[in-house]
Amino acid sequence: MSPATLDDEVQGGLVQARLAGDWTLATLGPQLSVLDARLRQLNARSAHWDLRAVTRLDSVGALLLWRAWGERWPDETAISETHRRVLVRAAGVTLPVRAVRAPYDPATPLLLVGRGTLTLLEHSLGVIALIGQIVLDLIYLIGHPRDIPWREFSATLYKSGAQALPVVALVGFLIGVVLSYLSSLQLKTFGADVFIVNLLGISVIRELGPVLVAVLVAGRSGSAMTAQIGVMRVTEEIDALATMGISSSLRLVLPKVLALSLATPLLVLWCSAAGMLGGMVSAHLEMGLSYAYFIDTLPKVVPVANIFIGLGKGVAFGVLVGLVACYFGLRVRPNTESLSAGTTSSVVTSITAVIIVDAVFAVLTRSQGIP
Amino acid sequence: MLGHHSLPAASPENAPVIAIRGLWTRFGETVVHRDIDLTVAAGEMLGLVGGSGSGKTTLLREIVGLLAPSQGTVELFGSPVQSDDPELRRRVRRRFGMLFQQGALYSALSVADNIAFPLRELRQLDEDLINDLVRVKLAMVELEPSHGALMPAELSGGMVKRVALARALALEPELLVLDEPTAGLDPDRSASFVTLIRTLQRELGFSVVMVTHDLDTLAGLATRVAALADQRIVACGTLAEVASMDHPFTRRFFASERAQAALQAAAR
Numbered sequence: 001m002s003p004a005t006l007d008d009e010v011q012g013g014l015v016q017a018r019l020a021g022d023w024t025l026a027t028l029g030p031q032l033s034v035l036d037a038r039l040r041q042l043n044a045r046s047a048h049w050d051l052r053a054v055t056r057l058d059s060v061g062a063l064l065l066w067r068a069w070g071e072r073w074p075d076e077t078a079i080s081e082t083h084r085r086v087l088v089r090a091a092g093v094t095l096p097v098r099a100v101r102a103p104y105d106p107a108t109p110l111l112l113v114g115r116g117t118l119t120l121l122e123h124s125l126g127v128i129a130l131i132g133q134i135v136l137d138l139i140y141l142i143g144h145p146r147d148i149p150w151r152e153f154s155a156t157l158y159k160s161g162a163q164a165l166p167v168v169a170l171v172g173f174l175i176g177v178v179l180s181y182l183s184s185l186q187l188k189t190f191g192a193d194v195f196i197v198n199l200l201g202i203s204v205i206r207e208l209g210p211v212l213v214a215v216l217v218a219g220r221s222g223s224a225m226t227a228q229i230g231v232m233r234v235t236e237e238i239d240a241l242a243t244m245g246i247s248s249s250l251r252l253v254l255p256k257v258l259a260l261s262l263a264t265p266l267l268v269l270w271c272s273a274a275g276m277l278g279g280m281v282s283a284h285l286e287m288g289l290s291y292a293y294f295i296d297t298l299p300k301v302v303p304v305a306n307i308f309i310g311l312g313k314g315v316a317f318g319v320l321v322g323l324v325a326c327y328f329g330l331r332v333r334p335n336t337e338s339l340s341a342g343t344t345s346s347v348v349t350s351i352t353a354v355i356i357v358d359a360v361f362a363v364l365t366r367s368q369g370i371p
Numbered sequence: 372m373l374g375h376h377s378l379p380a381a382s383p384e385n386a387p388v389i390a391i392r393g394l395w396t397r398f399g400e401t402v403v404h405r406d407i408d409l410t411v412a413a414g415e416m417l418g419l420v421g422g423s424g425s426g427k428t429t430l431l432r433e434i435v436g437l438l439a440p441s442q443g444t445v446e447l448f449g450s451p452v453q454s455d456d457p458e459l460r461r462r463v464r465r466r467f468g469m470l471f472q473q474g475a476l477y478s479a480l481s482v483a484d485n486i487a488f489p490l491r492e493l494r495q496l497d498e499d500l501i502n503d504l505v506r507v508k509l510a511m512v513e514l515e516p517s518h519g520a521l522m523p524a525e526l527s528g529g530m531v532k533r534v535a536l537a538r539a540l541a542l543e544p545e546l547l548v549l550d551e552p553t554a555g556l557d558p559d560r561s562a563s564f565v566t567l568i569r570t571l572q573r574e575l576g577f578s579v580v581m582v583t584h585d586l587d588t589l590a591g592l593a594t595r596v597a598a599l600a601d602q603r604i605v606a607c608g609t610l611a612e613v614a615s616m617d618h619p620f621t622r623r624f625f626a627s628e629r630a631q632a633a634l635q636a637a638a639r
């Protein structure tokens with residue numbers, strides 16, 4: 001590699017520009033702007049150009065020259081045939097008009113709101129269509145019980161249910177401990193220690209257990225489902241399924257949604273039990289409440305309806321998380337950016353939807369299960 | 372090449388572009404390469420042939436430093452690719468362009484951004500120049516400027532190959548490493564690929580290592596052919612020499628009528 005050089009001299013009132021060496025990206029890179037300025041200056045003085053000593057000219061060098069020449073051939077140019085061809089190729093594609101940035105539009109915020117609303121509408125319609133597809137699949141399966149995807153169903157049940165047991169137990173137990181500890185501090189000042197059972201029972205079984213489990217399932221299983229279906233979209237595996245005549249909704253979406261609708265209520269029960277255990281241990285250590293008293297009082301102060309409300313929420317949240325996860329997975333376009341955006345949207349949307357549905361539940365069941 | 376004569380004789384410039392010595396590759400128990408030696412001099416165009424699964428892609432990955440050989444050394448431009456010095460490694464890696472068998476385009480970037488990506492990474496060129504360069508590279512591989520806005524997922528298989536080639540050419544490499552560059556191209560495009568690489572090679576004097584099963588590409592480009600079989604390089608020489616070698620693989624590879632036609636065309 002020899003460095004790119006540029007010499008100029010005045011001969012008989014004429015400016016002579018002589019280029020030599022390698023005019024390539026590797027040699028030009030560091031001194032690009034300096035050379036560019038000098039070339040333009042020489043062009044302005046309508047120099048005669050001598051490129052015969054140039055050893056190598058690549059498209060960077062060619063473009064640099066061509067732009068310095070104002071995108072036309074100078075009047076006098078001495079150049080080898082090989083290098084002329086490189087320049088011709090570079091010249092053929094430069095466009096004299098440069099793209100201009102679009103000016104700021106004052107209506108932009110309005111457009112953003114409108115676009116956001118339309119997107120929300122589109123997503124809602126998409127989820128409804130997916131629900132419709134699942135119902136159709138279910139009807140089909142009643143007629144063709146041999147096609148029920150048992151393997152996928154049990155695999156999801158195992159991965160999203162059984163494997164989630166330890167973490168759900170840990171979270172439930174700790175929440176029980178913390179809640180019981182904090183409440184006992186308050187209750188002691190009123191001498192209302194025994195109400196700890198009512199407080200813990202209602203809040204964990206009816207409210208915290210289902211929501212906590214839903215958040216865990218969305219983060220653990222929902223994201224995994226979106227990523228899995230998304231990657232299958234990227235690698236065209238979904239298309240391969242379709243060509244084999246296998247319905248992707250029946251094989252991928254339905255078993256996931258059904259398995260979650262079964263696993264989540266069971267996890268809710270498990271989480272609430274762990275929460276009760278944690279609360280009981282904490283109440284015993286903090287306030288000296290005996291285990292026997294706790295266990296004896298719990299069924300009296302927490303009507304059994306609360307367990308059913310918790311289980312109902314579990315089913316609803318499981319279906320919701322499964323639907324949202326599959327919906328965003330199927331929407332992934334075949335690139336990595338879309339995959340990561342889809343996974344994020346899936347988790348955020350399902351957690352938000354869970355909280356909203358929880359509020360609806362609270363309104364609808366306000367007269368049930370309160371002693 | 373005027374510039375080269377003025378250089379001192381011992382400089383790494385005169386070292387072979389690729390020097391592979393005593394290279395072994397093992398994946399667990401399977402041995403893919405057994406004691407391979409191979410050198411590629413500056414300006415040479417080496418065609419690598421071999422049956423499917425004979426380890427051609429693996430050898431290319433070792434040449435560009437993506438995979439460390441189990442044993443032996445690979446040197447590019449006179450310095451080891453697996454060097455511990457990150458600065459040296461980066462400098463070596465800027466000097467070659469690689470075309471992957473599956474394209475390996477960045478799926479989140481448009482075609483134009485894929486080609487512009489290595490140029491932007493240099494942080495030496497202004498955006499206007501980069502845009503013009505992208506158009507030059509697109510034109511080289513016979514794509515329209517309007518194709519620059521497409522995403523990789525919207526391309527046909529052959530277009531993916533051509534964009535990947537344009538990206539490999541972006542940094543004006545001194546060595547092009549091509550893994551089946553013409554697989555998936557129609558014969559017309561294969562022919563113009565051969566013409567393009569030959570023209571560029573004459574203008575810029577780079578070296579090429581390519582894996583190909585396409586005899587026309589081999590006949591049109593390769594100044595030397597190496598045949599990989601039985602975990603070794605069983606033949607290395609001009610196309611005619613390798614074709615006349617008495618080895619089961621080369622005999623089968625060059626036996627067909629089409630192969631004979633390509634060989635005759637090359638001889639002419």
Ligand SMILES: Nc1ncnc2c1ncn2[C@@H]1O[C@H](COP(=O)(O)OP(=O)(O)OP(=O)(O)O)[C@@H](O)[C@H]1O
Pocket residue numbers: 398403421422423424425426427428429430472
């Ligand atoms: N990461 C890996 N782990 C284990 N084995 C591997 C790995 N990569 C490649 N192999 C094996 O090494 C051998 C050579 O593979 P390679 O991809 O190099 O073949 P190839 O010559 O490029 O074939 P083709 O022409 O089909 O592309 C194959 O048998 C493959 O199974």
Ligand SMILES: [Mg+2]
Pocket residue numbers: 427428429472550
């Ligand atoms: Mg291969």
